[in-house]
Amino acid sequence: MKRLVAAERVCLVGHGFALLFGLAGLLIVLPNPVLIANLPEFVQTLFGWSMLGGGVVYIALGAVTVALYAYRHLGLRSCLGFMVPAIGLSLSSELLGTSTGFPFGHYRYLSGLGYKVAGLVPFTIPLSWFYMGLVCYLVAMALLGSQQWSPWVKSIATIGLGSLLLTAWDFVLDPAMSQTPFPFWEFQEIGQFFGMPYRNLAGWMGTGALFMGVTAWIWRFRFISLTRTQLTLPLVVYLLNFAFGAVITVVQLDNRFLLPTAISVLLGVVPVVLAWFLASEEPSSSLPPTPVTVKQPLPL
16 A cells, blocks of 8 residues: 555655646747757757657546545445446547537647547547546546535436536646647637637536536445545645636737636636635544445436
8 A cells, every 4th residue: 555655655746746847848948049059959858859759748647547536435336436437428529529629619639638539539539538637527526525405406406516627627728738828729619708619618527427426326425435635645646736727818819818817717716716615624544434435226
């Protein structure tokens, strides 16, 4: 178990450094070609490799970090119970979206995020849906797990809140990745909401709610109880990925984009931080937490 903890921490640190390095490249190095020209040749070569694979590295490290975390705290079965539907359904949604325009609007991926499945969707995209989706779902459970609601109401509310937290991240991610001088994807239609089609946001909510709903069924509608210490990694991962998109959006786009950034803070950052503060301070255990199972079985 100690080795898993060490590996998880190394991957988390690597994830953070990869995001920071990506920010430096996108905001400082690429906008200043003279700076690149004055670098030693081997440094230019390393920089070229990093620009080609940097997006792959930070997403892959994020996915490995959260997968190790989920294995330690939830167990292999519950980890796979989220990972498989999250990756499978998000990839299906992305392939459908890039082929037909439903449910995100007409868009296409550019280079920089790795090998494209069917020539359309980088393999890293479903990995990002997985690790950010699980973070958001666990935070939603932490916020709503103590509510004395009926099992159906609590499950639906958790799925709704989890998908909302995931969509809140997109308010800074999409502008940063599609409308800045160095984009990773582009919309092929004029978006009504700061360059984003409204149906893109609906697609994010719907896709997140779909795989979280499947997970809720696989988990038998259990609620996982995590302490504040155990919620620290979800908090850090969410804030790191929010900061990455928010810094690019605020620095490289005009003042209009302060509004979607503020919305992302209100609907995403605030609830995630609040969940961490409200969580129990009991010492975390090295064993998976005992899930709180609903008293009455739910009809399938």
